[in-house]
Amino acid sequence: MQTLRVELGERAYAIHIGERLLSRAELILPQLDLPRVAIVTNTTVAALYLEPLAGALGIRGVDVISIVLEDGERYKDWTTLNRIYDALLERRCDRKTTLIALGGGVVGDLAGFAAATFMRGIPFIQVPTTLLAQVDSSIGGKTGINHPLGKNMIGAFYQPRLVLADTAVLDTLPPRELSAGMAEVIKHGLIRDGAFFAWLEQNMEKLLACDRDALAHAVHRCCEIKAAVVAEDERETGVRALLNFGHTFGHAIESGLGYGNWLHGEAVAAGMVMAADLSRRTGLIAEADVERIIALLKRARLPTAPPDIAPERLLELMRVDKKAERGKLHFVLLDAIGAASVRADVPAAPLQQALAFSAAA
Amino acid sequence: MQTLRVELGERAYAIHIGERLLSRAELILPQLDLPRVAIVTNTTVAALYLEPLAGALGIRGVDVISIVLEDGERYKDWTTLNRIYDALLERRCDRKTTLIALGGGVVGDLAGFAAATFMRGIPFIQVPTTLLAQVDSSIGGKTGINHPLGKNMIGAFYQPRLVLADTAVLDTLPPRELSAGMAEVIKHGLIRDGAFFAWLEQNMEKLLACDRDALAHAVHRCCEIKAAVVAEDERETGVRALLNFGHTFGHAIESGLGYGNWLHGEAVAAGMVMAADLSRRTGLIAEADVERIIALLKRARLPTAPPDIAPERLLELMRVDKKAERGKLHFVLLDAIGAASVRADVPAAPLQQALAFSAAA
Numbered sequence: 197m198q199t200l201r202v203e204l205g206e207r208a209y210a211i212h213i214g215e216r217l218l219s220r221a222e223l224i225l226p227q228l229d230l231p232r233v234a235i236v237t238n239t240t241v242a243a244l245y246l247e248p249l250a251g252a253l254g255i256r257g258v259d260v261i262s263i264v265l266e267d268g269e270r271y272k273d274w275t276t277l278n279r280i281y282d283a284l285l286e287r288r289c290d291r292k293t294t295l296i297a298l299g300g301g302v303v304g305d306l307a308g309f310a311a312a313t314f315m316r317g318i319p320f321i322q323v324p325t326t327l328l329a330q331v332d333s334s335i336g337g338k339t340g341i342n343h344p345l346g347k348n349m350i351g352a353f354y355q356p357r358l359v360l361a362d363t364a365v366l367d368t369l370p371p372r373e374l375s376a377g378m379a380e381v382i383k384h385g386l387i388r389d390g391a392f393f394a395w396l397e398q399n400m401e402k403l404l405a406c407d408r409d410a411l412a413h414a415v416h417r418c419c420e421i422k423a424a425v426v427a428e429d430e431r432e433t434g435v436r437a438l439l440n441f442g443h444t445f446g447h448a449i450e451s452g453l454g455y456g457n458w459l460h461g462e463a464v465a466a467g468m469v470m471a472a473d474l475s476r477r478t479g480l481i482a483e484a485d486v487e488r489i490i491a492l493l494k495r496a497r498l499p500t501a502p503p504d505i506a507p508e509r510l511l512e513l514m515r516v517d518k519k520a521e522r523g524k525l526h527f528v529l530l531d532a533i534g535a536a537s538v539r540a541d542v543p544a545a546p547l548q549q550a551l552a553f554s555a556a557a
Numbered sequence: 558m559q560t561l562r563v564e565l566g567e568r569a570y571a572i573h574i575g576e577r578l579l580s581r582a583e584l585i586l587p588q589l590d591l592p593r594v595a596i597v598t599n600t601t602v603a604a605l606y607l608e609p610l611a612g613a614l615g616i617r618g619v620d621v622i623s624i625v626l627e628d629g630e631r632y633k634d635w636t637t638l639n640r641i642y643d644a645l646l647e648r649r650c651d652r653k654t655t656l657i658a659l660g661g662g663v664v665g666d667l668a669g670f671a672a673a674t675f676m677r678g679i680p681f682i683q684v685p686t687t688l689l690a691q692v693d694s695s696i697g698g699k700t701g702i703n704h705p706l707g708k709n710m711i712g713a714f715y716q717p718r719l720v721l722a723d724t725a726v727l728d729t730l731p732p733r734e735l736s737a738g739m740a741e742v743i744k745h746g747l748i749r750d751g752a753f754f755a756w757l758e759q760n761m762e763k764l765l766a767c768d769r770d771a772l773a774h775a776v777h778r779c780c781e782i783k784a785a786v787v788a789e790d791e792r793e794t795g796v797r798a799l800l801n802f803g804h805t806f807g808h809a810i811e812s813g814l815g816y817g818n819w820l821h822g823e824a825v826a827a828g829m830v831m832a833a834d835l836s837r838r839t840g841l842i843a844e845a846d847v848e849r850i851i852a853l854l855k856r857a858r859l860p861t862a863p864p865d866i867a868p869e870r871l872l873e874l875m876r877v878d879k880k881a882e883r884g885k886l887h888f889v890l891l892d893a894i895g896a897a898s899v900r901a902d903v904p905a906a907p908l909q910q911a912l913a914f915s916a917a918a
Contacts, residue, residue, distance in 0.1 A: 230882075274635065285706040290882050313674070315879045316701060316712045317792075340677060345646040351677045352713060431678075518676045521591075521651050 198412075200419050202335060203427040207355045211335060211419050213412065217362040218245055218323065221252040227357045229292040229319055232259040236280060236307035237298040238267040241325050244368055249298055249323065261287050265303065270456040272302045272342050280310040294319040294357075300326035300373070301333035301460060305348070308339030312354035322356045326369060327377025327411075328461050330361040331384065331418035336426040336436075342455055346516050347447045353431055361419070363412050371497070374404065376461025378496040379442075383468060384418045386489065387438045388425070390534025392417050393492075400495045438536045440519060441528040442468030445502070448513035452505040465498035470550055475529040477546035478539075485533055507551035559773075561780050563696060564788040568716045572696060572780050574773065578723040579606055579684065582613040588718045590653040590680055593620040597641060597668035598659040599628040602686050605729055610659055610684065622648045626664065631817035633663045633703050641671040655680040655718075661687035661734070662694035662821060666709070669700030673715035683717040687730060688738025688772075689822050691722040692745065692779035697787040697797075707877050708808045714792055722780070724773050732858070735765065737822025739857040740803075744829060745779045747850065748799045749786070751895025753778050754853075761856045799897045801880060802889040803829030806863070809874035813866040826859035831911055836890040838907035839900075846894055868912035 197214030212223055225231075233253060237246055242264045250260045263283045265276055284293070295318055297307035304322055311320035324334035340351020366374065381403075385393030395413075396403070402410040422439070429436040446467030450458060458466075472486045490500045502510065519526055525547075526540045558575030573584055586592075594614060598607055603625045611621045624644045626637055645654070656679055658668035665683055672681035685695035701712020727735065742764075746754030756774075757764070763771040783800065790797040807828030811819060819827075833847045851861045863871065880887055886908075887901045 274639070278635070281704060281711060282706075285704060285710065285877065288877065291879060292882060313670075313701075313711050313713055315710060316699065316714055338677065340674075343642060343646060345643075349646065349676060350642060350674050352674055353677055516646065516649065518652060521653060 198416055200416070200423050202355070202423045204355060204430055209355060209357050209359065211359040211361060211423065213330075213361045213363065213416050213419060215362065215364040215408070217360050218365065219248045219252040221256045221258070223360060224253065224296075224321060224358065225256060225258070227319070227321060228258070228294050231257055232289075232292070233261075233294045233296050234284060234287070234289055235260060235262045235296045235298050236265065236303060236310065237262065238265045238303055240267045241299045241303070245298060245325060245365060249296070261289070265306070268456050269302050269342075269450075269460065270454075272306055272455065274341065276306060277310060277341055280306065281314060284310070284314055289314075289318075291315045291318055294321060296321045296323055297334075298323045298325060300324065300329045304329050304334050305339050305351070306341060308337070308354055308356070309341055309351055312339055312352040317354065320354065320356045322359045324359065324361055325365045326373055327366055327415070328373070328380050329377075330363070330366075330415050331377060332380040332422060334359050334361070335419060335422045337430065346518065347451055347455070349518065361415055363408065363415055366411055367406055371404070372459065374406070375497040376459040378403065379461035379465040379468070379493070379498055381414050381418055382492060382496065383439075383441055383464065384421045386468065386530060386533060387441045387528070387536040388421050388534065389417070390532065393533050397488075397492055400492065404496065437519070437526070437538050438528055441530070441536055442471050444514055444517055444519055444525065444527060445470040445510070447517055448510045449502050449505065451513045452509055453503055458499070458503065462499050465493050465496075466500060466502045469493065469500045470502065471527065472530055473553060474527060474542065474546060474550040475531075477550055478529065478542060481530050481532060485530070488533065507548065510551055559777055561777070561784050563716070563784045565716060565791055570716060570718050570720065572720040572722060572784065574691075574722045574724065574777050574780060576723065576725040576769070578721050579726065580609045580613040582617045582619070584721060585614065585657075585682060585719065586617060586619070588680070588682060589619070589655050592618055593650075593653070594622075594655045594657050595645060595648070595650055596621060596623045596657045596659050597626065597664060597671065598623065599626045599664055601628045602660045602664070606659060606686060606726060610657070622650070626667070629817050630663050630703075630811075630821065631815075633667055635702065637667060638671060638702055641667065642675060645671070645675055650675075650679075652676050652679055655682060657682045657684055658695075659684045659686060661685065661690045665690050665695050666700050666712070667702060669698070669715055669717070670702055670712055673700055673713040678715070681715065681717045683720045685720065685722055686726045687734055688727055688776070689734070689741050690738075691724070691727075691776050692738060693741040693783060695720050695722070696780060696783045698791065707879065708812055710879065722776055724769065724776055727772055728767055732765070733820065735767070736858040737820040739764065740822035740826040740829070740854070740859055742775050742779055743853060743857065744800075744802055744825065745782045747829065747891060747894060748802045748889070748897040749782050749895065750778070751893065754894050758849075758853055761853065765857070798880070798887070798899050799889055802891070802897055803832050805875050805878055805880055805886065805888060806831040806871070808878055809871045810863050810866065812874045813870055814864055819860070819864065823860050826854050826857075827861060827863045830854065830861045831863065832888065833891055834914060835888060835903065835907060835911040836892075838911055839890065839903060842891050842893060846891070849894065868909065871912055872908075
């Protein structure tokens with residue numbers, strides 16, 4: 197097991213990474229105010245991993261209730277959030293009940309927002325079970341739900357007390373989900389670590405075959421990068437925005453298709469190609485860089501072009517994104533493979549070209 | 558104008574108290590990131606005070622949108638909260654739009670929670686227009702909505718950047734609302750300042766007649782007490798709980814009657830009598846103290862006994878209160894007029910007696 201810390205002062209917490217951590221209740225117990233937890237998960241994950249986690253806690257005398265949601269991004273909404281509140285209240289959970297998110301990004305975002313807002317905030321622990329959640333969404337305290345007019349529009353910054361990334365659970369992850377998580381893995385290399393990107397080029401097949409050592413290295417490196425960025429800028433007033441590379445386009449794709457048709461990571465993959473293409477058109481990187489990016493995404497079995505959505509529609513969707521200011525778009529662009537920056541001054545022409553080019557791809 | 562500060566480090570803010578502050582846009586402008594605001598108010602307040610506030614900001618070049626809600630505690634729910642989100646998104650508000658709550662406690666709690674959660678948090682200003690909001694709910698960052706199973710069950714701690722308490726607006730407050738606010742004024746004296754309680758005994762008629770100097774003094778002293786308590790314990794892990802004096806009983810009354818039948822302050826008044834009676838039954842204060850409290854509340858035209866709800870039902874409702882732990886009730890009891898403490902060890906017998914006595918009153 198390896199342990200990293202997210203250095204956030206009084207809100208600092210540990211990320212444990214390793215195999216079979218799920219049933220190691222001794223890692224969780226010190227974080228509980230009182231021995232009672234509510235585990236929020238979904239039907240798919242519950243069938244595989246609810247018992248190992250709940251059982252290990254139960255044996256140690258922890259009172260465990262479980263709240264099992266439907267599986268899918270389309271359930272990341274008010275209705276499902278209210279199901280969590282209802283269950284917590286019906287089961288008489290109080291301010292000292294710790295909420296544990298057991299699942300992928302959707303479960304983590306929903307459960308985290310429920311923890312942030314139930315009785316104005318209760319203790320929260322992340323147990324991410326997808327690659328995407330382990331390398332990205334479980335770290336940093338972004339929680340929230342979607343609104344019909346935009347993704348993650350309602351939410352809060354709310355840090356967990358602990359992140360427990362059990363890499364053994366990735367064995368049961370469907371290949372499509374593994375690939376989707378790989379989009380965020382590649383993103384971490386692209387924005388912050390060119391050497392890690394090169395390592396991914398050398399190890400992509402191992403990763404997709406769930407090679408334990410390779411996966412552990414990738415998860416660890418991504419967590420290191422994300423923890424450092426979050427510690428520097430918890431509320432995204434600066435450097436943290438770089439983590440949104442590919443996400444302005446990606447969110448527009450998800451929103452345009454209706455949540456849940458493409459996986460988040462798939463939309464981000466196509467979005468990263470669009471952002472890389474835009475970086476090239478504004479003279480920041482070379483055509484060869486874009487080709488390297490596309491090649492790696494393809495090897496990770498990810499889409500490298502957006503679905504059939506008109507460029508004007510994508511643009512409109514991007515303008516309601518949280519990251520827009522008064523409809524003015526900000527883009528995270530690449531200065532090189534391994535370095536990114538936020539640009540508020542992208543001219544209309546290359547943006548139109550990038551959108552039209554992508555649409556034609 | 559008098560100014561107090563709530564000392565919360567990087568989240569510190571000013572409370573301005575005085576007449577005709579509503580139209581003094583120069584107090585608000587320095588707090589805005591960009592010159593655009595969304596004013597959340599209700600139909601009653603909008604008719605009286607939306608134009609003075611919005612007009613003063615508009616003249617200074619601020620882009621103002623307004624969101625006018627129905628008036629009443631029964632609207633402090635998901636549906637109304639979603640109306641705020643919808644309006645913010647439809648009008649393309651972004652992270653730099655400042656949300657201003659113009660109204661009483663319901664508007665402040667709803668708008669504050671919307672500000673806390675829209676795009677994970679946008680700037681927020683409180684312009685309280687009721688006595689209750691000026692002396693209590695606008696200060697300290699408690700925001701939230703009700704759930705069918707309990708009051709304020711969903712919410713967040715989210716501090717405003719500024720509180721603007723315009724005492725001139727109290728002139729138009731219906732007498733019943735003025736009295737309801739007086740319950741919280743009396744509470745501040747009871748828990749923290751015996752001399753202020755005695756001052757209230759001397760000045761209650763002036764206050765009810767909206768004597769400007771008397772009201773300004775009462776608002777200022779309550780804000781001082783609340784600001785000090787909040788600065789000491791922002792998230793209610795200790796001393797802040799004393800502000801809940803009368804509220805465990807009060808919330809049960811509100812919940813039992815259905816939100817909005819009794820005003821919050823009315824329920825708190827009856828709740829304070831019950832808590833005082835319980836303090837007497839556990840030997841903390843004298844019968845004469847309880848009589849002084851009842852007498853002052855009566856002069857403030859407030860109820861001093863709960864409505865017709867069975868004691869068992871009240872007890873059941875108290876057990877789902879946020880302040881309960883595992884169904885175990887904590888009570889804020891009086892040690893004297895001007896001093897209170899939290900008690901987790903109240904025996905069943907005096908509690909039953911207090912509930913039965915009140916029911917018979």
